[in-house]
Amino acid sequence: MILTVTPNPAVDMTWEIDRIVPGDSHRAETGAVRAGGKGLNVARVAHAQGVDVLAVTTAGGATGAELRAELETSGVPHHLLPVAAATRRSIAWVDRSLGDTTIVNERGISPTTAEWAEFVGAVHEQAALASVVVISGSFPPGAPEGLLEALIAASGERPVIVDTSGPLLLAAADAGASVLKPNRAELSDATGLSDPLDGARELLRRGAGLVMLSLGEEGMLAVTRDAVLSARLSAPLAGNPTGAGDAAVSAVATLVAEGITDTETILRRATAWSAAAVLMPLAGDISPRHPELAEDLTVSAIDTEKKDTE
Template sequence: MPEIVTLTMNPALDIATSADTVVPTDKVRCAPPRYDPGGGGINVARVVRVLGGDAFAIFPAGGPAGGTLENLLDRDGVPHSRIPIDGPTRENFTVDERRSSLQYRFVLPGPALTQAECEACLARLAEVAEGTRFIVASGSLPPGVPVGFFQTVADLAKERGIPFVLDTSGDALRAMRSGVYLLKPSIRELREWVGRELREEAQQVEAARELIGRGISQIVVVSLGAKGALLVTAERYESLPPIAVPVRSTVGAGDSMVGAITVGLVKGLDLRHAVRLGMAAGAATLMSPGTELCHRADVERLYAACIAPEAEAAR
């Protein structure tokens, strides 16, 4: 039985390359491409595997890109279940401009899913998740999927007594009513949810506690980009400083954070240290090019550097 089951309703075949310059009209000569399986929950499962955890990925996929996506997960050794769909899986394209070090990300919409395809995803989740430690859903919802789909997943997890970790945004987040154990919005996603600017830390904590006060989530971890993260519960909050690293690509950093937080909780870390492990994984992914995710050695090194001052102070 897998310890962590992930659900990705809008997976993607991620294609990354680089070019000297990105210009209009003229042909842009690119380096050989890199192909990776992508989409929120799939990235979470990949990071769990990198960190030595046990994850199983569930996702709908169709067409040639869907087949390639499945082959890439086999390559990476990530156990998974593909739910066949009629529509073709989307492809995302990332170009790193070498001259400026800027990154250009082209994100395509996913295929429309039918009601039967959505129900097949839920049925497979209910089957695989029986006895698991955590269910994680991450990413957007493609066309055809009801905005309340993740609430249905939360209800499924609650019925089975399984903690549910969620990372989503927009209408899918606004449709949530209850049942989330840990929610990880970015500051932009939190700002969109409350509909107001959140410039000060006190405002950010207040907004996170609105999610908690409404019963949507027990814990909210707000990623603040270069400013670190906020860990908020009903009783307390803590501002966690950023981990400074050279940034090569932002692709998958948030998913890496979610994956490592969940691994930390499975391994028995307290909440604060699990979030610090998540931040280390997110930072390690920022160091990787294109659609490549974190490396375990980098995550462990960055995490050790984070907690070293605490260990020294405790002596």
């Protein structure tokens, strides 16, 4: 079973609008409401592929009730810790004429220290049944120091995949996360190193076993102590990139849960599921075309002496 941990869940609300004119009023059909936050997207993708998952997160207020109701409707297995603070919202406006999406993410309100202690306890308890633990996304402002380390420790000996940013990315590597999935900007922000391979190696040096580096339309790199592999599609796909990283993490988790550690196999599925997410309007879904995307992409070894990521 894959256990996903979402410290800062959100109710994702998406509207499609014919053409957005800043400063104007627009009419739209009823928006789509979905339980979101990166860890819930990871769980949703794996669940849709028939993989056994459990999503652990918090829920509070009227928005927490919406989050719970949507998870029950969609059937994603979940364990929700009730908290006093209302669950945050994330608002997406899709401009149909331009095809782009403008997003406003509420920062979120931190649960209390006592609620966080319960949350770590719930992860510890549920991790006992898991073969891999995924910790994804931001923490609400004001979350206690050491929370990420406590969540990794609560996972025990199981492999832990962490998708986060900022100083937490370094903390995750230091605390023994097995797999990290930064994008290029997150990696250079966290490490201060402009070369992505240097940044990835810094995370490996601190203790990570595998760094999956998403490069957007240029595909993805898998960096281990022994090799650097690159995967990319024959042509970039148009669509909604929101949730593409979560689909990649979900792909990694499904293979790690089966005990598969072959880097090329992991990279191929991660890149294909990520591309398949771009084809779908909502984060947390991947297109059924993912097997042909996995066929279509090219995996190649990078000559690490040249440090050439192109």
